[in-house]
Amino acid sequence: MTAPTLTTTTTKEPGRTPAPDTGGKPGRGAFTHALRRNLTAHGFLIGAVLCFAFFSWYPMVREFVLAFQKTEDGRTTWAGWSNFTTVFNDPAIWQAWRNTLLFTLLALLLGFVVPFVVAIVINEFRQGQGYLRLLVYLPVMLPPVASVLLFKYLYDPGYGLLNEVFRLLHLPEQQWLQDPDLSLxxxxxxxTWMNMGGAALIYLAALQGIPGELYEAAELDGAGLLRKIWHVTIPQTRLILLLMLLMQIIATMQVFVEPFLLTGGAGPEGSTTTVVYLIYQYAFNFNNYGAAAALGLVLLVLLAGFSAAYAKFSRTDEE
Structure with missing residues (x-):
């Protein structure tokens, strides 16, 4: 009979060599094995970071530098705040800001509310939701130029479909893109038609995550459709609604493609001139890259302010 000991003996398994004692430190072989195992993942990650840095971070830094420089006769000199003075002394800047803010307001009234309503309607269908989702998202899959050309045909004052419908209804025809009051x-x-599909699907995913017991309890309390939307649907999707509101504000304040292709950018009497189109004019029509960068920096600071306000509001709401 042997006495018990404080040390444990290691039983050597047949055919297996015990691992060498490294003093509690990971061996070089383990590090090499881990590196080799994750080499592919690290390669993809490094490639993504490099692409993001080259196409996103570098242009932002370059824009900041250009905003304080001026190029004349091939020579670049520091201009201080003169580019910002040029931008704010331009009479077109205030009309561009007014049009941009008005476009953002109108786009939110349509592009923020309509996709949410569409998502609620689709969510009520028990069959055929896949076809409805495809139908709603189809405009997003179309190239923007094709969608704009389609609307240019619809808005044509001579043979456009909208004016044809107005003639059938004995209503006065409209100059949709030529009238300063209607162009914007x-x-x-x-x-809104071109971009609502993605927002509608995000809202639909949020709606399908709401527990059905909440609607059943609301029905037992005698709540109708509007009261269920107000007291159940909106509170349960509040964070998604706020996030989409911020994303749509950022997107609509950078609108360029639609007015550029539909009205040539400025539109009748400058009614569709936006801030981004004015940046385009400074850079490619006036060859004033400093003023374009300065105006772009102002827009960046404004949108960053919206993002900071959203982050603070959402953090306060969670607490």
Whole structure:
């Protein structure tokens, strides 16, 4: 009979060599094995970071530098705040900001509310939701130029489909893109149709995550459709609604493609001139890259302010 000991003996398994004692430190072989195992993942990650740095971070840094420089006769000199002075002394800047803010407001009234309503309607269907989702998302899959050309045909004052419908209804025909009072609204309608599919699907995913017991409890309390939407649907999707509101504000304040292709950018009497189109004019029509970068930096600071306000509001709401 042997006495018990404080040390444990290691039983050597047949055919297996015990691992060498490294003093509690990971061996070089283990590190090499881990590196080799994750080499592919690290390669993809490094490639993504390099692409993001080259196409996103570098242009932002370059824009910041250009905003304080001026190039004349091939020579680049530091201009201080003169580019910002040039931008804010331009009479077109205030009209561009007014049009941009008005476009954002109208786009939110349509592009923020309509996709949410569409998602609620689709969510009520028990069959055929896949076809409805495809139908709603189809405009997003179309190339923007094709969608804009489609609306340019619809808005044509001579043979456009909208004016044909107005003739059948004995209503006065409209100059949709030629009238300063209608051109911006026409661009908003086209932009909403082109971009609402993605927002509608995000809202639909949020709606399908709401527990059905909440609606059943609301029905037992005698709540109708509107009260269920107000007291159940909106509170349960509040964070998604706020996030989409921020994303749509950022997107609509950078609108360029729709007014550029539908009205040539400026539109009748400058009614569709936006801030991004004015940046385009400074850079490619006036060859004033410093003023374009300065105006772009102002827009960046404004949108960053919206993002910071959203982050603070969402953090306060969670607490």
């Amino acid at each position: 609204l026409s661009v908003v309608v086209a932009s």
